Every structure is written in C-alpha cells, then in structure tokens.
Amino acid sequence: MRYLILPEKVQARVQELADRISEDYQGKTPLFVGVLKGAFVFLADLIRATRLENLWVDFLAVSSYGDATVHSGEVQILKDLSVSVEGRHVILVEDIVDTGLTLRYLRQLLLDRNPASLRICVLLDKKERREVEVPVDYVGFEIPDAFVVGYGLDWAERYRHLPGIAVVDGSEAS
Numbered sequence: 001m002r003y004l005i006l007p008e009k010v011q012a013r014v015q016e017l018a019d020r021i022s023e024d025y026q027g028k029t030p031l032f033v034g035v036l037k038g039a040f041v042f043l044a045d046l047i048r049a050t051r052l053e054n055l056w057v058d059f060l061a062v063s064s065y066g067d068a069t070v071h072s073g074e075v076q077i078l079k080d081l082s083v084s085v086e087g088r089h090v091i092l093v094e095d096i097v098d099t100g101l102t103l104r105y106l107r108q109l110l111l112d113r114n115p116a117s118l119r120i121c122v123l124l125d126k127k128e129r130r131e132v133e134v135p136v137d138y139v140g141f142e143i144p145d146a147f148v149v150g151y152g153l154d155w156a157e158r159y160r161h162l163p164g165i166a167v168v169d170g171s172e173a174s
Contacts, residue, residue: 001149001159001166001167001168001169002166002167003150003164003165003166003167004143004146004148004164004165004166004167005141005143005164005165006164007151007163007164009164010123010140010151010163010164010165011045013140013141014042014045014046014049014123014140015049017046017049017121017138017140018046018047018049018050018051019049019051020138021046021050021052021091021121021138022050022051022052024119025052025055025089025091026052028052028089029052029053029054029055029056029088029089030052030055030056030088030089030090030091031055031056031057031058031083031085031088031089031090031091031115032046032047032055032056032057032058032091032093033057033058033059033060033081033085033090033091033092033093033110034057034058034059034060034093035059035060035061035062035092035093035094035095035102035106036059036060036061036062036078036079037061037152037154037160038094038095038096038152038153038154038160039093039094039095039123039152040059040152041151041152041160042093042095042123042140042151042152043057043093046093046121056083056088058081058082058083059079059081060077060079060080060081060106061077061078061079062075062076062077062078062102062105062106063075063076063078064076064101064102075101075102075105075106077109084113085110085113085114085115086113086114086115087114087115087116088115088116089115089116089117090110090115090116090117090118090119091118091119091120091121092106092107092110092118092119092120092121093121093122094106094120094121094122094123095122095123095124095151095152095153096122096123096124096125096126096148096153097122097124097125097126097130097134097136098126098129098130098145099129099130099131099132100130100131100132100133100134101131101132103120103122103134103136104132104134107120107134107135119137119138120134120135120136120137120138121136121137121138121139122136122138122139122140123140123141123151124140124141124142124143124148124153124165125139125140125141125142125143126142126143126144126145127142128144128145129145141165143165146167146168147167147168148165148166148167148168149162149165149166149168150162150163150164150165150166151163151164151165153165155168
C-alpha cells in the first residue's frame with residue numbers, strides 16, 4: 001500500500017474547501033449532510049475548519065458497493081435524514097465520486113425534498129470512471145482510476161483510520 005495523497009496535503013485541501021464554503025455561506029446556516037460511512041472523517045474536519053457562526057449536521061447511510069470494489073448499480077438507503085431539508089441550504093458531503101450513480105441518486109433524493117439550495121462537496125473525484133454526469137461544486141482532489149482507502153474510505157471496513165489517501169494493490173485486498 002502506498003500513499004496517493006499524503007496526510008498534510010489532505011488537511012491543507014480540506015482547509016481550502018472550508019474557506020470557500022465559509023465565504024459562500026456567510027450569514028447562512030447550512031445543513032451539512034454527510035454520507036456514511038466514508039465521509040464522516042472528511043465531514044468532521046471540514047466543519048471544524050469552517051468559520052461559520054452556525055451550521056447543522058445530519059447523515060445519510062447508503063449501500064452501493066457492499067464488500068466489492070465496483071459499484072453494484074443499485075443504491076439502497078440504510079439510514080435517512082433525521083431533519084427536513086425543505087427550505088434549507090444543504091451541502092451534501094461525500095467521500096468520493098466515481099461512476100456518479102450514487103451521487104446522482106442522492107442529489108435527486110434531496111432535490112425532491114425542496115431545499116433552498118443544494119451544493120455537493122466531495123473529497124475525491126475519479127472522473128475516468130464517470131458513467132453519469134453529476135454537478136459537483138467543491139472538489140478536494142481529482143484522482144486516477146485506482147481503488148483508494150484512508151481518511152474514512154474503506155475496503156470491507158479496513159483502512160478507514162489512515163490519515164491520507166492510499167492505493168490498495170492486489171496484495172492488500174486479500
């Protein structure tokens with residue numbers, strides 16, 4: 001296993017994203033919606049780095065990969081939001097966008113609930129794998145088509161604790 005993005009680069013980029021979000025939402029009370037489980041570390045660091053006076057946090061849990069390394073093609077909601085998004089400024093926070101299928105599904109799910117606004121923030125963007133286009137407003141890093149773990153991202157619940165983004169090769173996956 002090797003680091004694709006070192007921990008200090010991840011932290012610096014999270015701060016840059018938090019600064020942009022702070023500017024964009026100054027005077028507002030955004031609702032950050034984290035997608036569990038992968039985005040929880042990113043979301044925690046992101047909201048701590050903002051300069052916002054007030055913000056809310058809620059979570060969605062979805063399954064689209066299971067223990068596999070490829071998208072199953074179906075998105076299943078495992079945990080829905082506990083607060084309404086109607087009339088709120090929502091920032092959907094996701095760990096990674098690759099095929100775009102999960103993010104497109106979640107975006108439409110939230111739009112159907114009538115938020116005042118909806119923006120999407122992702123730590124990692126794997127454009128080479130895109131099957132459907134989905135608008136992303138804040139992107140941490142564009143990465144190549146490799147299976148990555150760390151900073152909340154896992155492979156079968158392993159490696160979430162790594163402070164940077166690492167590439168899993170064939171020997172790690174056994």
